[in-house]
Amino acid sequence: MEFRKKIEELLHQFLAERTDLFLIDLKFSASDDITVILDGDSGVTLQDCLDASRAIEFNMDREEHDFSLQVMSAGLSEPLVTPRQFRKNLGRELDILLADSTKIEGELAKVEEDHITLVLRYRKPKEIGKGKVDVEEDKEIPYTEIKKALVAIKF
Known part of the structure; x- marks a missing residue:
């Protein structure tokens, strides 16, 4: 053999x-x-x-x-590549580089066989008046669009 x-x-x-x-x-x-x-x-x-x-x-x-x-x-510096790895990191913050070079950071909320769902939290300007408002949005990302996904390291 x-x-x-x-x-x-x-x-x-x-x-x-x-x-x-x-x-x-x-x-x-x-x-x-x-x-x-x-x-x-x-x-x-x-x-x-x-x-x-x-x-x-x-x-x-x-x-x-x-x-x-x-x-x-696989250490923290190794990218996540399989659904099983993503599943293991549910609830953690991920830094994701998409195929179109867009960077996204969010909490891993759901893992499916063909995509993941991140909870994105950010602030955006109010539609009327001054100031900003907190926004929480779910974003589905197919595995095919993920170029690199790392667990975010926060201190």
């Missing part, structure tokens, strides 16, 4: 046993440096990364094919 296919198969077998974890990315470099990025419904622990690494390494023969393996969790 081809090296890369074997790695993918071992990883998918591990994830089939650990249904609380899911794959975000699997990268292979030209020199067979493998990077696995995982996420989980309740986060990813160091032990989860070790278990995934062992599931791959203990079933591969380094004498047959040498490689390096790095298993990590």
